[in-house]
Amino acid sequence: MVFIALLGGCDSSPSDSSSGSGGSGGATASSGSTGSSGSTSGSGSGSTASSGSTSGAGGDAVSSSSSGGGQGGAGGDETATTGCASGRYILCEDFEDTDVGGIPQGWTKHGELVAVADDQAASGSRSLKMGAAPNGERRIYHDASQLGSGHWGRIRYRVQLPVPDAFVHSTIVALHGEGPTTGPQEVRVVDTVKEDKDGWDNDGNGSHIQYLYNVQPQGAEFGKGSDYSWYYEDAWHCVEWHIDGPTQRYDFYLDGELLDQISIANGPGNYAGSEIPDAFSEVRIGWNNYQSAPPGFTAWVDDVALDDERIGCED
Template sequence: MTRLVAAAAGVLLLFVAPAAAPAHSRGGCADRFLFCEDFERLPLGGAASLEWGIDTKHGTLTVERHRGDRVLHVHTEGNGRAFLKVDDFAPPGNSFYGRVRLRVAAFPTAPDWAHYTLVEATGQGPEIVRPLGGQYVPTLDRALWGVGADGGPTGDWTNWRESAPSVAGRWQCVEWRADATDNRVEVWIDGRPRPDLTVTTTQHGGNPVDFVFPRFDTVKIGWQLYRGDPTPAAYDLLLDDVALSATRVGC
């Protein structure tokens, strides 16, 4: 907004008010990122890129327009999966940060203990690391975020927290850090640190076996559910501004 302001000496001064900040700051892609995808350069329709692959079973990935932006629509049926897959990933020091903006239409409400993954990192080593996922907890009748893992000596676990409900129907910016120094995974939601979701070599939900990262070479981002005949029977989420980096990306 521009307006005239009268000065004491009678001179008119031109005052330009600062523009209002955008309601939703966009991430975009920068050269410093190890990987980045904002979907703006991709055609609408079935998702495909020379920069990343696809891993699906009973699921689809589609580039769609949403409120002026291009986003990735992830759809799965039952306990299917649909992931954007980053191969040949070699983070320095086997440690990296990630960020994704997401909107999940609904989380599972059945069967009991159904758990879901949105980000999965694998490589040379038996552990499958899940920096972003969660589980439907029937004793609380809620779906809760929790860092998880599978395979290797620690087996299948999701370190869900009652303090971190999985919220459906609205956009959120989720960041994570995988730090190989002590096999630590940290999480931020909408720019706020969530120490309740942190796991480390020896602190990961009471499992007495040490949790150790593989040598990462693949990161998958999307959706997978691990129990059959779930409610709802199908799952939809929108993803945008995916980034992997050696330093924190931010929202």
């Protein structure tokens, strides 16, 4: 179910759906930041990433069930029972009013193996499912011109285990807009990099991930990443972000806790390492890989909400 609060004076013209060119992932930031890692909850920064995406029309996500239980990392949110409240948020989608195998009204499909499914849900009985594929885009796009110069966002996501044994950069939520100095770009606000079997911390199992803020303009990407202290888990997690163009500020929350390793607070007119637009044309939800990771990730997204105030994980 999607609800959009109409705000006066907003441009609703179609947006540019380009999202940059491909690259290779890494663990260092190209905007001059370097990271320190180690503790599972400590501070530090790194950065990463690789880039690129493709779009197209495709089939429905293949339905498959998964069971709970994961390893390490932050605890999952298994008790959420509510979805979107009508008219409460600028943009809200809980997928309950969309047929299984379909795409919600107002969203456009990009790539294969993405559709509403009823085998997992954080609330209600349906969610958006991204079926397994070695690489590429499995996302849905929505107009975001009503968000203005800053907003809060919230989604719940779940990743089925086992995950591919590969180094891979994956985007779950991205925004498209014109960077202050960089032109058209994708701003990735819920973004991860998974280590490979050699592991950045030499744990030997290649299961750790980092979260990051990542920007892909027409040129080289840049961003700011956490240490590799988290995991994909067969459990629902709530993630939130806050992004603001006038103050060039970004914050990320995992299950209600601020992950300050990737916070950015550059201040007005200071764009290096942030390049946050004053307006966005699209929000892109789903899964996008930038390296091949066979047999692929199976994941779900639910309870998408964007607003001008913090939404939180309780609703």
